[in-house]
Amino acid sequence: MPLAIQAFFVSLLFFSSIASAAIVEHVFQVKNVVVKPLCKEQRIPTVNGSLPGPTINVREGDTLVVHVINNSTFSITIHCPWMDGANMITQCPIQPRNNFTYRFDITGQEGTLFWHAHVVNLRATLHGALIIRPRSGRPYPFPKPYKEAPLVFGQWWDTDIEQLNLRPAPICDAYLINGLAGDSYPCSENRMFKLKVIQGKTYLLRIINAALNTHLFFKIADHNVTVVSVDAAYTTPYGSDVMILTPGQTVDALLTADQPIGMYYMSIIPYLSASSLAPAPPRKVINSLIVYKGATSTTSPSRSLMPSQINSVSTAHRFSSNITSLVGGPYWTLVPRHVDEKMFVTMGLGLEQCPSETKCAGPSGQRITGSLSNRTFLMPGTISLQEAYFYNISGVYTDDFPDQPPIKFDYANFRVHTDSEKKMIFPERKTSVKTLKYNSTVEIVVQNTGIITTESHPMHLHGFNFYVLGYGFGNYVPARDAKKLNLVNPQMHNTVGVPPGGWVALRFIANNPGAWIFHCHMDAHLPYGIIMAFIVENGPTPETSLQPPPSNLPQCTHDPTIYESPTTNVGLSY
Numbered sequence: 001m002p003l004a005i006q007a008f009f010v011s012l013l014f015f016s017s018i019a020s021a022a023i024v025e026h027v028f029q030v031k032n033v034v035v036k037p038l039c040k041e042q043r044i045p046t047v048n049g050s051l052p053g054p055t056i057n058v059r060e061g062d063t064l065v066v067h068v069i070n071n072s073t074f075s076i077t078i079h080c081p082w083m084d085g086a087n088m089i090t091q092c093p094i095q096p097r098n099n100f101t102y103r104f105d106i107t108g109q110e111g112t113l114f115w116h117a118h119v120v121n122l123r124a125t126l127h128g129a130l131i132i133r134p135r136s137g138r139p140y141p142f143p144k145p146y147k148e149a150p151l152v153f154g155q156w157w158d159t160d161i162e163q164l165n166l167r168p169a170p171i172c173d174a175y176l177i178n179g180l181a182g183d184s185y186p187c188s189e190n191r192m193f194k195l196k197v198i199q200g201k202t203y204l205l206r207i208i209n210a211a212l213n214t215h216l217f218f219k220i221a222d223h224n225v226t227v228v229s230v231d232a233a234y235t236t237p238y239g240s241d242v243m244i245l246t247p248g249q250t251v252d253a254l255l256t257a258d259q260p261i262g263m264y265y266m267s268i269i270p271y272l273s274a275s276s277l278a279p280a281p282p283r284k285v286i287n288s289l290i291v292y293k294g295a296t297s298t299t300s301p302s303r304s305l306m307p308s309q310i311n312s313v314s315t316a317h318r319f320s321s322n323i324t325s326l327v328g329g330p331y332w333t334l335v336p337r338h339v340d341e342k343m344f345v346t347m348g349l350g351l352e353q354c355p356s357e358t359k360c361a362g363p364s365g366q367r368i369t370g371s372l373s374n375r376t377f378l379m380p381g382t383i384s385l386q387e388a389y390f391y392n393i394s395g396v397y398t399d400d401f402p403d404q405p406p407i408k409f410d411y412a413n414f415r416v417h418t419d420s421e422k423k424m425i426f427p428e429r430k431t432s433v434k435t436l437k438y439n440s441t442v443e444i445v446v447q448n449t450g451i452i453t454t455e456s457h458p459m460h461l462h463g464f465n466f467y468v469l470g471y472g473f474g475n476y477v478p479a480r481d482a483k484k485l486n487l488v489n490p491q492m493h494n495t496v497g498v499p500p501g502g503w504v505a506l507r508f509i510a511n512n513p514g515a516w517i518f519h520c521h522m523d524a525h526l527p528y529g530i531i532m533a534f535i536v537e538n539g540p541t542p543e544t545s546l547q548p549p550p551s552n553l554p555q556c557t558h559d560p561t562i563y564e565s566p567t568t569n570v571g572l573s574y
């Protein structure tokens, strides 16, 4: 069975009528090639034969055109109202031997994003950097770096990619930095990414966590970095010796080569916040290298002391909660004070009945699932959500996603005392959406539950950036926590890690008409259904209304086996 690949570009934010500075055109040939990051050769799908895939360089104001030619055995899609690439949300995937051209106006955003195939197995190898620089003549809001370097973190399974369509995904075999496993793994000791630097110069690292399922700490031996942008939104310069990136997050940071001439490890290590549910990969440090000009290779590189399991949660929280937006910087906007829609959404794992004659790996022999406000999202089967909305086709979804979970309980310290609490373990399976008026301000408090286990879930919203007004541990208590929210300089994100057993408060303006999903960016959790969708109604003008789909929008094949689980679909995402 061919797998459906979905290429989608995360969060195309604001569509404006400003004339484009340039048209940047790329051809993405999706084709299978043989690679050998560890000891065995593996055949993997790639874009243009490289892992990671090609870096796209644009300037703010440009139009990006990506011709996707699907020469693989997989089906594909990419993302913009009709090009969001969210499989079965805005379109059906591009089938093998078919093509589709995506067009995006890159406006109102600068920094680093990444394009990727959107579902479990294919994003593993189909991803790359999307770098948006200021339009010509406009400086960065920080000192100009001497050079720039993308650092793309990936996760590697030393197996046939088609074997990865499993639920849940097996433990990975390695992590890669710019496609290389480095000296922590067999057969790859001498293949390590090396960044050559000149003492005294400053470099802009464009760091992307393209791993499917793992938050990663990143640290450079003996060097501090200054974070200047997260998720392509400028930050107040923030000095740190360590950073955390959830799957899907990006960080731009300045590194000054201010140490004695030598070699220094740049390392990542997984941050595993779940308390014991799934077997964890061995905690191993994965290395790349900074090599100063003039360094001799006879001395061994300096190592970083990576966060240990014990202090990981506090280290991750310190980094995430200290990032603030660059007030008055490019594209900075005031936080809207008036809120039209207030939502309190519980998020976490749950169970569903194990089908008869099947063995399920979850607690009590059941199958693990997940939910938002006790609803497990059921992907539409035969037509995308956006087409169902646009053509007014009934029976595809219900417009009843609730503003509150069905009951109040001790969310973070879940224990079953009552029958209704027991029901919280077995969420309802439904394709339900919340409809928003154009330009309404939405506040969402996402509350992590302790059902099954607490874990940091990186929640990602398509179509919008959101302000992160606050993070906390335990239950969100409005009377106590609402007044502590940061309405002055909250950082904008498209992906945010909800602390294990804690909460985040988000706000966004629904100014992009269409169907948009809000989901956990750990691909292993997509089939769990930790997803919901918004439908943003049209605004008052044609420019603020959802346009008809392009005539060549890929159609569904009506082969339900392709769509029954989002794990079979991948998106190129930015």
Ligand SMILES: [Cu+2]
Pocket: 456, 457, 458, 520, 521, 522, 525, 530
């Ligand atoms: Cu998750």
